[in-house]
Amino acid sequence: MSKTIYEKPHSLTETNFHYCPGCSHGIVHKLVCEVIDELEIEGKTIAVEPVGCAVTAHNYFNFDVVQAAHGRAPAVATGLKRALPDRVVFTYQGDGDLASIGTAETVHSATRGENITVIFINNTIYGMTGGQMAPTSLPGQVTQTSPYGRDTHTQGYPVRICEMLATLDGPSYIARVSTDSVPHIKEAKKAIKKAFENQVNGKGFSIVEILSTCPTNWGMSPVEAMERLRKEMIPYYPLGVFKDVEEVNE
Amino acid sequence: MKNGEVILAGFGGQGILFMGKILAFAAMIEGKKLSWLPSYGPEMRGGTANCHVIIDDNEIGSPIVTRPNILVAMNKPSLDKFEDTVLEGGYIFVDKSLIDRNVKRDDVKTIYIDATKIADDLGNKGLANMVMLGSLLKATDIFTIDEIEDTMKKSLPKSKQALVESNMKAVKEGYSLV
Amino acid sequence: MSEKVLMKGNEAIGEAAIRSGCRHFFGYPITPQTELSAYMAKKMPKIGGVFLQAESEVAAINMVYGAASAGVRAMTSSSSPGISLKSEGLSYIAAADLPCVVVNMVRGGPGLGGIQPAQSDYFQATRGGGHGDYHLIVLAPNSVQELAYLTAEAFNLSEEYRIPAMILGDGTIGQMMEPVDFDLIPEPVYAQKPWATNGTEGKREKNVTETLFLEPSELEERVFEREKKYDVVRENLQRYKSHDTDDADIIIVSYGLTSRVVETAVKILRSEGIKAGAIRPITLWPFPEKVFKEVHPKAFLSVEMSMGQMVEDVKLACDCSVPVHFFGRTGGVIPTPDEVVNKVKEILKEVE
Incomplete structure (x- = not known):
């Protein structure tokens, strides 16, 4: 007799991912959908997808999806959530979307304590447009628009979103996690689950920053990319919980 | 006279817009056509404020008054600005407490009222607009005192009903001076 | 007998919108339309509605996009420079075939321009304003009564055709007071919204509000379909x-x-x-x-x-x-x- 030990989450469609081999989007999509299944909220969830590689995430989600303009996902999510307070609304955004063109929307939905969940993919590069410098690109990182390496004198420093948002009173939960190893992926799922539970429980703005890979635009193999994430990104973007209103209260 | 194209003008804070609202509201109660148009923007803060009120039996075209038949000037810049625009035979009301010159034209009816001083004597300088309104009613006959009192009662919110009495006292004072 | 009230144009828009079932207003302060936001800020909390002052014009129009995609009657308002900022969002709303009402109380331009009344946004309003093949239904009232009337109409028309509607006024129309009788404005006519992204409840296929179509023939087909709708509007909606x-x-x-x-x-x-x-x-x-x-x-x-x-x-x-x-x-x-x-x-x- 066979026994099922793993099933694809129901809220994830059968469609094959278009993401490159070794890209973290697939992992994060699966984690998000597992959480949605476990919380039994598929029928009341609405995703807001970004402009970036995840612009067609609706092909993979078995629930309603709204495609936002570049960077505007938190504003769109705000409109949705204010119209439908009993629904679960989350944005899924990359670093260019969330930390560059949409910085204002990010900061203000956070400071309003908007009761939404934000899933933030930080892979230090613009993926969809073919590998340009992102607001989160590391100092010295070579990209199409920083061909000599990100020069902090002329191109500034990376933005640490979690640390920045943690200065605000509005957010209820801020965490940074990683997809570089099984234990880290388990941690990531825990954080994502908490960020959704918070919304269900009306606790307000929750964001999970997920350090991710982009082997194609980094010019690396998937294994090398995981190595880079571990050795270069985590030291610059420390993992952990930056704000948890619940913990503070306890 | 029951119709009019009115310009009310003075400093921000003199209750220019309120004076206009009372005329507009009275016109509405009488079933007249009307428009009330304030100046807006930074000039409201400390600068000049003016308001255009048109009262007519027919639909009102442009709500902008370019040739008023009634001008109420409550400071000198207002008189300087609008004196020449008043129609021949029209009325110019001047708050002479604040304006130290006479109207230059002799083809209009001019009414000088020591409005701010009178209002001060009544205990509230802020009622100068109501004193001016009273004199306007008497000279032009555009509305009766009773109609204006009725308007105040109907247009002021409950929290401000107590002001009807003091406002009307000032209106009557202005009325008696023409 | 119905009763007339003396109201500023901007406030009359707010009252008409509320009477038309609008419970979601997202705005950003700009002269000369701020009275509308102020009116909504005062009224909405008392009737279980949402008034939200957004961080920017850009955010405000995108909040409208979100609320409209949820299927509710949503609205924003601004004046010329703010409408330029909203143009991106308007293009997306039009592309997603979402209904909403946008008010432009036009002031002098270009640039920061001035704050006094103007009509210099005619091209922007009638030619689209944002990128792409699209139109807004543009209504131009000339009195406070008509502001109220056309605001109510704008919600109905926008829903009927799934085209964003714009009230194109100007500083004077917004600031002036005239008597207005709200009994004379059209009743709300609500359209079915099977397309709304408001949660499947496990009872239907998922809905997607999207504006990206990478396959040229697919995008062309969608633009063609929308143009057919525009032709119907061109035929049926001419008013003067x-x-x-x-x-x-x-x-x-x-x-x-x-x-x-x-x-x-x-x-x-x-x-x-x-x-x-x-x-x-x-x-x-x-x-x-x-x-x-x-x-x-x-x-x-x-x-x-x-x-x-x-x-x-x-x-x-x-x-x-x-x-x-x-x-x-x-x-x-x-x-x-x-x-x-x-x-x-x-x-x-x-x-x-």
Whole structure:
């Protein structure tokens, strides 16, 4: 007799991912959908997808999806959530979307304590447009628009979103996690689950920053990319919980 | 006279817009056509404020008054600005407490009222607009005192009903001076 | 008997919107339309509605996009520079076929311009404003009563056709007070919204609100479909008012506040025996072309608070069959009836 030990989450469609081999989007999509299944909220969830590689995430989600303009996902999510307070609304955004063109929307939905969940993919590069410098690109990182390496004198420093948002009173939960190893992926799922539970429980703005890979635009193999994430990104973007209103209260 | 194209003008804070609202509201109660148009923007803060009120039996075209038949000037810049625009035979009301010159034209009816001083004597300088309104009613006959009192009662919110009495006292004072 | 209230134009829009079932307003302060936001801020919390002051015009229109995609009646308002910022969002809303109402109380431009009334956003409103093949339904009221009426209409029309609707007013219309009777505005007519992204409840297939179609033939097909809808609107929705056109030697075309200046000018002209008439487009998009085929003046005169942005629509509407003249003031200056009268006399002298 066979026994099922793993099933694809129901809220994830059968469609094959278009993401490159070794890209973290697939992992994060699966984690998000597992959480949605476990919380039994598929029928009341609405995703807001970004402009970036995840612009067609609706092909993979078995629930309603709204495609936002570049960077505007938190504003769109705000409109949705204010119209439908009993629904679960989350944005899924990359670093260019969330930390560059949409910085204002990010900061203000956070400071309003908007009761939404934000899933933030930080892979230090613009993926969809073919590998340009992102607001989160590391100092010295070579990209199409920083061909000599990100020069902090002329191109500034990376933005640490979690640390920045943690200065605000509005957010209820801020965490940074990683997809570089099984234990880290388990941690990531825990954080994502908490960020959704918070919304269900009306606790307000929750964001999970997920350090991710982009082997194609980094010019690396998937294994090398995981190595880079571990050795270069985590030291610059420390993992952990930056704000948890619940913990503070306890 | 029951119709009019009115310009009310003075400093921000003199209750220019309120004076206009009372005329507009009275016109509405009488079933007249009307428009009330304030100046807006930074000039409201400390600068000049003016308001255009048109009262007519027919639909009102442009709500902008370019040739008023009634001008109420409550400071000198207002008189300087609008004196020449008043129609021949029209009325110019001047708050002479604040304006130290006479109207230059002799083809209009001019009414000088020591409005701010009178209002001060009544205990509230802020009622100068109501004193001016009273004199306007008497000279032009555009509305009766009773109609204006009725308007105040109907247009002021409950929290401000107590002001009807003091406002009307000032209106009557202005009325008696023409 | 219904009762008239004395109200500012901007406030009348707010009241009409609320009576039309709008419970979601997202705004950002800008002169000269702020009274509308203030009105909504006061009223919405008392009726279980949402008033939210957004961090930017850009965010406000995207909140409208989100709320509209959820299927509720949503609205934002601004004035010229703010509408430029909202243009991105308007393009997306149009592309997603979402209904909503956007108010533009136009002020002088370009740039920061001024804060006094203008009509210099005609092109922006009627030609789209943002990128791509799309239109807004553009309504141009000329009184406080009509502001209220057309606000209610805008919600209904926008839902009926799934096209965003714009109220194109100006600083004066927004600031002035006139009596308004809300019993005279249309009742809300709610459309079914099976497309709304409001959660599947496990009872239907998922809905997706999207505007990206990487396959050119698919995108083209969608644009074609939308254009068919626009054709229906062009056919059914042309609205205007006209007077004194039957025997007119010259017909003055104007909209919004300017049409009232023109009304006064026509009265003066007629009293002097000059055969002047007027057409006032109420829908600026679709432009009321049909009426131009029914009149036979020797010339048209477009009077605007801009540098002649409506002239080409008038030329197109009359097939350039007679000369189309222009008179306008701009930057916040309002034309006077006397100026219009003089211009008409000048034109008629040339014609004769």
